Amino acid sequence: MTHQQTSLFATGAPALGSLDRARRTALGHGAWIDVLPGWLSGADDLFAELADRVPWREERRAMYDNVVAVPRLLAHYGAGEELPDPVLTEARDRLSGHYAAELGEPFVSAGLCFYRDGRDSVAWHGDRFGRGATHDTMVAILSLGEPRPLLLRPRGGGAPATRVPLGHGDLIVMGGSCQRTWDHAIPKTRSAVGGRISVQFRPRGVA
Numbered sequence: 598m599t600h601q602q603t604s605l606f607a608t609g610a611p612a613l614g615s616l617d618r619a620r621r622t623a624l625g626h627g628a629w630i631d632v633l634p635g636w637l638s639g640a641d642d643l644f645a646e647l648a649d650r651v652p653w654r655e656e657r658r659a660m661y662d663n664v665v666a667v668p669r670l671l672a673h674y675g676a677g678e679e680l681p682d683p684v685l686t687e688a689r690d691r692l693s694g695h696y697a698a699e700l701g702e703p704f705v706s707a708g709l710c711f712y713r714d715g716r717d718s719v720a721w722h723g724d725r726f727g728r729g730a731t732h733d734t735m736v737a738i739l740s741l742g743e744p745r746p747l748l749l750r751p752r753g754g755g756a757p758a759t760r761v762p763l764g765h766g767d768l769i770v771m772g773g774s775c776q777r778t779w780d781h782a783i784p785k786t787r788s789a790v791g792g793r794i795s796v797q798f799r800p801r802g803v804a
């Protein structure tokens with residue numbers, strides 16, 4: 598059984614707060630994260646709208662000798678494509694403005710993941726298909742719906758994982774060398790959790 602819990606500021610029209618309240622944590626190896634709980638108020642209403650309106654894709658991938666379903670629904674908006682809600686355009690542009698000096702380029706694409714329940718997940722990985730494999734960059738993630746922990750650990754294991762619960766309008770920005778020196782994951786859980794949608798904003802060439 599799953600249920601959708603709402604939090605105090607999560608219902609009503611979506612609105613973004615100030616990015617100045619984001620708190621930075623150095624992870625080591627040149628990686629850092631900025632975390633801002635509740636950046637977006639009204640996140641549960643936006644969750645419901647996106648769950649309904651986004652053309653979600655179920656993907657299948659080759660895994661060894663099998664083809665398996667990717668355990669989450671996906672959607673992708675490339676540079677110049679209209680996002681499914683104007684508040685996401687505002688979020689992307691505000692992130693671009695706030696990080697301009699440090700990042701030196703804007704966030705342009707938005708990847709969306711829909712974790713329908715605790716069986717949906719993303720395995721340990723870094724966003725290393727593009728420039729994240731070779732260059733310092735940033736990936737900013739806005740989380741809607743029920744919180745799920747994002748785990749981070751140095752690439753190749755070692756130190757215990759850092760655990761950041763993300764939902765109901767929370768923001769995390771992974772920066773510096775995070776995509777190439779650290780891995781991240783959203784593990785499966787046996788607890789009854791409702792849906793979570795993450796919106797990942799990335800600069801050009803980062804995937």
Ligand SMILES: O=C(O)CCC(=O)C(=O)O
Binds near residue numbers: 738795
């Ligand atoms: O859902 C999240 O917060 C993480 C998603 C992710 O790591 C990815 O799509 O690359």
Ligand SMILES: [Fe+2]
Binds near residue numbers: 723724781
């Ligand atoms: Fe990722």
